[in-house]
Amino acid sequence: MSTKAERGDLAIATRGLRKTYRTRRGRQVAVQGLDLEVPAGGVHGFLGPNGSGKTTSIRMLLGLIRADAGTMRIFDHEVPRRLPEIIGRVGAIVESPRFFPSFTGRTNLALLADAIGAPPTTVDRVLEQTGLGERGRDRFSSYSLGMKQRLAIAATLLKSPDLLIFDEPTNGLDPAGIHEIRTTMRALGAEGRTVLVSSHILGEVEHVADTVSIIGRGRLLASGSVQDVIGRGTVSGLRVGVSDPAGATRVLVDSGFSVTPDGHLLRVDGVTDGAEITHRLAANDLWVNELVPVRADLESVFLELTAHKGLGSGGEET
Ligand SMILES: Nc1ncnc2c1ncn2[C@@H]1O[C@H](COP(=O)(O)OP(=O)(O)OP(=O)(O)O)[C@@H](O)[C@H]1O
Ligand SMILES: [Mg+2]
Missing domain, CATH: 3.40.50.300 (P-loop containing nucleotide triphosphate hydrolases)
Structure with missing residues (x-):
């Protein structure tokens, strides 16, 4: 009130x-x-x-x-x-x-x-x-x-x-x-x-x-x-840059992540902590060179709501 x-x-x-x-x-x-x-x-x-x-x-x-x-x-x-x-x-x-x-x-x-x-x-x-x-x-x-x-x-x-x-x-x-x-x-x-x-x-x-x-x-x-x-939007994820996108996709999908190609990067949905990704990839000799948070824009919030x-x-x- x-x-x-x-x-x-x-x-x-x-x-x-x-x-x-x-x-x-x-x-x-x-x-x-x-x-x-x-x-x-x-x-x-x-x-x-x-x-x-x-x-x-x-x-x-x-x-x-x-x-x-x-x-x-x-x-x-x-x-x-x-x-x-x-x-x-x-x-x-x-x-x-x-x-x-x-x-x-x-x-x-x-x-x-x-x-x-x-x-x-x-x-x-x-x-x-x-x-x-x-x-x-x-x-x-x-x-x-x-x-x-x-x-x-x-x-x-x-x-x-x-x-x-x-x-x-x-x-x-x-x-x-x-x-x-x-x-x-x-x-x-x-x-x-x-x-x-x-x-x-x-x-x-x-x-x-x-x-x-x-x-x-x-x-x-x-x-x-x-x-x-x-x-307040629930859409979130990370864009990941890695030298071997195909190999990284395999590792991340095997670990249960949802991965889609996004330009020269990979988009990983439903994850906000970059460490989860870098750790998993490094363990497989894959090195992250870019990590960008995906923020929801007003359009996606509007569509979702x-x-x-x-x-x-x-x-x-x-
Ligand atoms: N004079 C009316 N008689 C009966 N139903 C109506 C009348 N005016 C609007 N409605 C209904 O009321 C609801 C809301 O309509 P309204 O025109 O307020 O929506 P709106 O958000 O302005 O939509 P739009 O973006 O299309 O302009 C709709 O289901 C519409 O069919
Ligand atoms: Mg109207």
Whole structure:
């Protein structure tokens, strides 16, 4: 249980969050007891396979759908009850926002700024912030997918929010578009804002996220700094360099190790103590010239945590 002071440092905190959809086949549990903690400031990756409940969780946080059970807090305000007080500090892209195609990006933003009472000068500022400064006077209909997505981010920045929630913002973008969105997110996090970005592709957030939460089947599987989450992975082993790889493979396999060739090295899985290997090989006149620990990366931890059958989708209730 976190203390009150700790809670104050969280941008988002949910406890026991639950959502069941009624479908023709019965009830579909989309989120089942989710405890999510997003620290204030920086980029937080909200990761999970398709159908694991990311969009459902985000929609509950924003008051777009009702939770069945559980509590949610944004900047220590209970939501949805106190959402009206806090929503001015939150910007979100959940569905593709609609803009007028025949108006310029700038005009579209000016209309939105006017609607929320933001000063007109903010329009040029947010265009610059999202790298659209030069294209602001072109029609929205002439924009590439990446530019349209950046205009959506620009729109969320009009009220200068402390918390930005982006649900799969790079869906459908090419590598250059993905890079642009990442750069924008990193800059927002570096300014001290909190960015929650969801994705089913780990690589998309690995390089921008300071912290991550991994969910599967509507439940939290792991969370913390990228380093923490990797550290918890069970994948480990050693890469071994030896002058006679074939001979070394024979000796190690005979000793019960799992050995696979890995470039000019041998990969020995399930062992962390180098002495076990060097001792065994030396006893057979085989000399180790390289010994490198194999650390789990975030991708392998993610795959391992979410690989279990049916973990992506929520369960069915009858
Ligand atoms: N309106 C709905 N009615 C019925 N079931 C739904 C509805 N929306 C989502 N679901 C189901 O709830 C589960 C979670 O869906 P959700 O869209 O939250 O997942 P997600 O993590 O955002 O997935 P993706 O990566 O594909 O966007 C899925 O099994 C989905 O089929
Ligand atoms: Mg989704």
